[in-house]
Amino acid sequence: MFPTPMLKCNSPSVFLQVTFASFIMSFGLCIQVGIAYPEFQQFSEKNSGRTTNCASCHENATGPAGNGSGQIGSLTIEEFAKLNEARTAFEPGKDVDSPILNRFGDLLIKKLGKRKVLEDRKEPAKLASDYGFQSDIDQDGIPDAQEFLDGTDPQNQHHGDAWRLFVVNINRYAPHIIAAAIGVLLLDWGFARMIGGFMAIKRARKKRST
Numbered sequence: 001m002f003p004t005p006m007l008k009c010n011s012p013s014v015f016l017q018v019t020f021a022s023f024i025m026s027f028g029l030c031i032q033v034g035i036a037y038p039e040f041q042q043f044s045e046k047n048s049g050r051t052t053n054c055a056s057c058h059e060n061a062t063g064p065a066g067n068g069s070g071q072i073g074s075l076t077i078e079e080f081a082k083l084n085e086a087r088t089a090f091e092p093g094k095d096v097d098s099p100i101l102n103r104f105g106d107l108l109i110k111k112l113g114k115r116k117v118l119e120d121r122k123e124p125a126k127l128a129s130d131y132g133f134q135s136d137i138d139q140d141g142i143p144d145a146q147e148f149l150d151g152t153d154p155q156n157q158h159h160g161d162a163w164r165l166f167v168v169n170i171n172r173y174a175p176h177i178i179a180a181a182i183g184v185l186l187l188d189w190g191f192a193r194m195i196g197g198f199m200a201i202k203r204a205r206k207k208r209s210t
């Protein structure tokens with residue numbers, strides 16, 4: 001006789017695994033409502049006048065709820081474990097790798113701790129000062145916290161306040177700009193001297209012929 005599928009399902013270890021997985025999935029699905037904190041996005045938009053989305057902190061631009069990439073509904077059991085680690089990182093200093101948060105979101109949890117992030121929902125502007133202006137994930141010269149205030153993407157070096165990027169680039173490339181300016185001036189000076197030389201030769205020939 002062949003064993004029936006029911007015998008496999010009745011295996012205690014498989015039953016426990018399935019039950020555990022169901023519990024984890026149900027737990028995740030039940031708490032997916034309310035895990036996003038729109039206060040920060042709303043503040044960023046109001047403060048900057050720019051339209052922002054959840055991609056500032058989350059993997060998915062539409063937020064953590066759903067079945068898409070970086071959203072609760074698509075997570076594996078291993079990813080749920082990482083998610084719960086991030087959710088319980090109430091104190092600062094813990095490395096987290098949340099499957100629903102991007103690098104900036106993970107760093108927020110690491111630097112501030114979940115407890116502080118939750119507190120800052122009442123006064124979202126404090127998130128920037130609490131996080132500090134040292135980190136610059138995309139290395140565009142504008143700190144992550146400033147990009148939060150400006151409503152720009154802290155992970156995209158081509159996305160930033162135009163004036164700030166201009167100032168940053170002027171400072172960053174000042175030696176090159178000065179060298180280029182000196183080069184142009186020297187070129188102009190040399191060209192003027194050359195024209196002057198040709199004119200002098202022309203005048204000298206004309207004088208000899210008359």
Ligand SMILES: [Ca+2]
Pocket residue numbers: 136137138139140141142143144147154155
């Ligand atoms: Ca930046």
